[in-house]
Amino acid sequence: VNDLKRQVHDLAGDALSDLRRLLAQPSIAASGEGIAECAALVADLFTSEGAHTQVLRSAAAAPLVVAEFPGSGGRTLLFYDHYDVQPPDPLEGWTSPPFAPVIRDGNLYARGAADNKGDLVSRIAAVRALRAIHGDLPCRVKFIVEGEEEIGSVHFGRYIEEHRALLAGDACIWEAGMRDLQERLELVAGVKGICYLDLALEATARDLHSSVGAIVEGAAMKLIWALASLKDPVTGRVRVPGFYDKVLEPTDRERAIVREIREDEAALKTFFGVTRWIGGKDGEAAKQDLYFAPTCTVCGFESGYTGPGSKTVLPRRATAKVDFRLVPDQDPEEIAELVRLHFASKGYGEITVTLLGGEKAYRAPLDDPFIQMVGRVAAEATGREVKLQPTSPGTGPMHPVGSILKVPIISLGGSYIGSRAHAPDEHIRLADFEETIYMMARIIEAFAASSR
Numbered sequence: 147v148n149d150l151k152r153q154v155h156d157l158a159g160d161a162l163s164d165l166r167r168l169l170a171q172p173s174i175a176a177s178g179e180g181i182a183e184c185a186a187l188v189a190d191l192f193t194s195e196g197a198h199t200q201v202l203r204s205a206a207a208a209p210l211v212v213a214e215f216p217g218s219g220g221r222t223l224l225f226y227d228h229y230d231v232q233p234p235d236p237l238e239g240w241t242s243p244p245f246a247p248v249i250r251d252g253n254l255y256a257r258g259a260a261d262n263k264g265d266l267v268s269r270i271a272a273v274r275a276l277r278a279i280h281g282d283l284p285c286r287v288k289f290i291v292e293g294e295e296e297i298g299s300v301h302f303g304r305y306i307e308e309h310r311a312l313l314a315g316d317a318c319i320w321e322a323g324m325r326d327l328q329e330r331l332e333l334v335a336g337v338k339g340i341c342y343l344d345l346a347l348e349a350t351a352r353d354l355h356s357s358v359g360a361i362v363e364g365a366a367m368k369l370i371w372a373l374a375s376l377k378d379p380v381t382g383r384v385r386v387p388g389f390y391d392k393v394l395e396p397t398d399r400e401r402a403i404v405r406e407i408r409e410d411e412a413a414l415k416t417f418f419g420v421t422r423w424i425g426g427k428d429g430e431a432a433k434q435d436l437y438f439a440p441t442c443t444v445c446g447f448e449s450g451y452t453g454p455g456s457k458t459v460l461p462r463r464a465t466a467k468v469d470f471r472l473v474p475d476q477d478p479e480e481i482a483e484l485v486r487l488h489f490a491s492k493g494y495g496e497i498t499v500t501l502l503g504g505e506k507a508y509r510a511p512l513d514d515p516f517i518q519m520v521g522r523v524a525a526e527a528t529g530r531e532v533k534l535q536p537t538s539p540g541t542g543p544m545h546p547v548g549s550i551l552k553v554p555i556i557s558l559g560g561s562y563i564g565s566r567a568h569a570p571d572e573h574i575r576l577a578d579f580e581e582t583i584y585m586m587a588r589i590i591e592a593f594a595a596s597s598r
């Protein structure tokens with residue numbers, strides 16, 4: 147066992163106390179509950195660690211916490227994390243209360259344990275371990291910790307734009323990152339974007355007796371038809387004209403990397419509880435779609451009577467939530483406008499289309515020496531097989547960091563596929579937590595060494 151590993155082991159208990167303190171503080175971006183308090187708590191963690199800490203504020207935005215640890219050498223490693231969490235609902239799904247962190251069977255349970263407070267604390271602990279051994283850091287380390295990640299990072303791009311000098315760095319380690327079904331460590335060099343729409347339709351003056359269904363269509367059926375027109379039921383292709391116009395095809399290298407990813411398709415289908423993929427695709431075609439195809443998903447639908455028994459009614463109003471996961475270079479505002487035009491051309495022009503949140507996709511260059519280095523060091527530090535992915539199928543605010551700060555970005559972290567992020571009984575495995583602290587400390591060392 148080397149010095150660093152021993153040091154990490156010795157301070158893992160303290161790091162766990164820090165994490166429990168952070169998890170006990172609710173910080174629900176959707177409602178705003180505890181956001182200000184949690185930002186203050188995160189700033190306090192950094193200050194007591196000796197970092198130069200600033201809490202940036204902007205009108206109507208959650209505070210952005212920025213902390214800088216001095217170090218030798220000229221370069222700066224950035225860490226991006228977020229202190230906000232998803233709402234804990236449904237509460238009855240939790241074995242223990244979501245904001246009362248508790249250890250059971252070697253796991254730490256609480257809302258935010260995996261997404262993303264565990265990662266944040268493991269990175270601070272990595273800095274602590276290195277300073278305990280060397281007295282100082284071999285490079286500057288800067289943390290950017292936002293409070294609106296779970297609601298689409300609404301003001302994050304503006305913060306980056308306005309404080310680009312303060313937030314500048316040379317490379318960035320991103321939040322998240324899990325161990326997959328085969329216990330491989332996932333590294334992700336990009337994200338999909340998102341266009342999240344609220345659809346509302348009021349088709350009649352009031353709820354009507356459904357006997358007039360002989361001559362009046364009603365809101366529910368109209369909205370269902372409009373939703374059905376978005377997608378081809380056989381191929382799964384989005385039917386909104388212009389939707390694919392700006393899609394940047396993945397490079398041969400990106401396609402090849404996805405081809406190299408071995409996936410146990412049958413296990414994945416069992417895990418999801420499905421028997422087929424969209425369009426009846428299989429194997430390589432489905433895998434390439436998972437990473438590179440934009441999506442269209444009805445997230446919710448509400449109309450009319452859904453209580454017990456029957457009620458014959460022609461509902462006045464119908465609403466739906468729809469998300470599109472976007473790929474480079476699709477633009478969320480343009481996609482929202484294309485959907486409006488599509489509805490109008492189909493005779494559904496009375497549907498109100500509201501863009502609730504939009505983020506652009508981002509993919510970092512996979513051959514960047516920093517990304518390659520992180521892959522090597524992560525494998526070496528954990529003994530795990532590393533699964534490098536050109537993009538996550540999910541979304542995050544990489545675009546402003548990559549395009550404004552112009553740094554290579556790679557995501558890896560401390561959770562696993564069973565962590566239940568966004569769901570009840572969210573947790574991390576304590577063994578992964580310690581492993582991740584050590585891995586992050588090794589990455590900081592290797593980053594500093596690579597720039598000498």
Ligand SMILES: [Zn+2]
Nearest residue numbers: 261296567568
């Ligand atoms: Zn999340």
